Amino acid sequence: MSRQLFECLEALGAVAETGSLTRAAETLGISVSQASRRIKNLSDEWDVALLERAGTATILTPEAARLLEEVAPVMRAFDNLERRFQRTRADEVSVEAPSAVASVVLAPLGAAFSELGLRLQLRATDRPNRTPEGELDFSIVLQPEPPVERVIATRLGTMPLVCAASPDYLERNGDITHPDDLSTHAVLTALLERRPTFEPVSKDPKDLKDPADSDRPDLSVEAARALGRVPETLLTSDLSTHDALLNAALSGAGVAVGLPRCLAHAALRRGDLVEVLRDWRMPAPVAWLLRAPQRYPSPRIQTVVTLCRRQWSETPGLAVEKRPVL
Template identity: 30%
Template sequence: MDAPNLNRLRYFTATVETGSFTRAAERLGVAKTVVSHQVARLEEELRVALLKRTTRKLHLTDAGRRFHERAMAILRDADDAFAEAAQGVETPTGTLTVTAPSDYGRAVVAPAMAAFLARFPAVRAEVTFDDAVLDLIDAEVDVAIRLGWLPDSGLQMRRLGSFRQLLVCTPDMARRAADALSPDALGAMPWIGNRLLRHPLDWTFSREGEERRCTGSPVVMADKTPATHACVLAGCGLAVLPDFVVAADLAAGRLVHLLPQWSLPDGGVHAVFPEARFRSARVRHFIDVLADIERRRSA
């Protein structure tokens, strides 16, 4: 993008943020006529109205709202590029915004963030640990960590690693299941289902080319992974949980891995980004830190 078009994006976004050409001009230190003329030129080049003009206020059109989101992303990338070129391309600065599922966020992303911030003290972070899938551009997120099997969304992504899915329960519950030597024999046991999953009670186990299906009988249906985890620890029943959620419980003997000779499909760990030609140093270095943690965790 050439300099005039980049400047027009700045005039347009300043106008949207301030609500008028006059205040945008004051913010940018130019004449009001410059701002209004450049926004008009932008609309002419795009052949679409971006703003509705009234005597009192400017309002975005639907096309203007979509364009504003993209313009903000382009300007953030450009600002990052200039800032990092001035300080050295490998010196992360600014604010890193990250979203991740609540369970993975607490177990893996938080320690990764601590290691990253200790290494690059000029960076600040904003984190959201939530199971909702955010629109990265609308939420102004630098990187989202997403687990499992991703649909083709058109977003850019990098696979960081994988996690194992483990069938677990308390030691007391394991004694009740002691006679069940194969997955299909566990269907009558009390199960805890996680509604976040597409098929929370249907599982296919494999061993040396052999597959067995198991459909659990739920006594509890939980809304999220932390709730599922809590119910398993309380002894409500069996559940399938990611390895990073139950690793400490298995090591401490609070939970038992049932049928360890059988395996469930692994899930992927992915870093997902808004589409951009330029990826800021803070994002690249944070992903490298997280990928290194994933490699050591899975080793």
């Protein structure tokens, strides 16, 4: 199969997947005119109509659908062969991930990858690439929603955050039970884009005390809840990685705010760190496993996705919610 024929069939497959010539072009990283020309060349060469309209969508004709089904094994083999020659090793899987995720989720998977004949190339960075391409197979990002263009995203779960300090720090500076208490402490953060926010662990109004029973009877339940949600605290140290945040807290430098529970799990169990503000919680970042779209993904791709999802669900300090895969 020539490279030109492969590209024409690839464009046809992209339209079949996206239902749009424009989105197909975006997925392949080419212009709409290029995608259209590739499909037209294929149509002219085989003298058969390949596309038709169905409302606002562009779909394959029955002839084109049968054609694509028949050439799928060849396309998959061609795609795998091309990727093999692009790499120094065909069994290599490259992944970028935030340092906390790399430490507790991906690094422990090294043995599992080896058993499957795969070699894991792991890059820990707290500024991961949002569009895996070229030599990068996967990227894990922490954000509320996945990117909407040029990637396939699998939701792994959430990464709960805690506030913690060393026992000696708390002995010197006192306990912390309310977010407002942070205003008198040395606060340590990492990778926060805005001031930390908190909410009570119980968000059900019936579980909150009646304002008449509190020392601020003039506050409504909603006002009482809002009072502690955004502490007016001075952020004294903002570190570049979550690993640095953990080490700073262990050294007694201050209170780590927004420390991933998965990263602090062992230290909390040993008593090297003490969790504070246990009746409050911070919004938990959502983790997405991103990969570049392929018309005919190899079994290796699904293996990596399955391993990552399983490891996420089994790692202490991480959370999984049953939601559909995008």
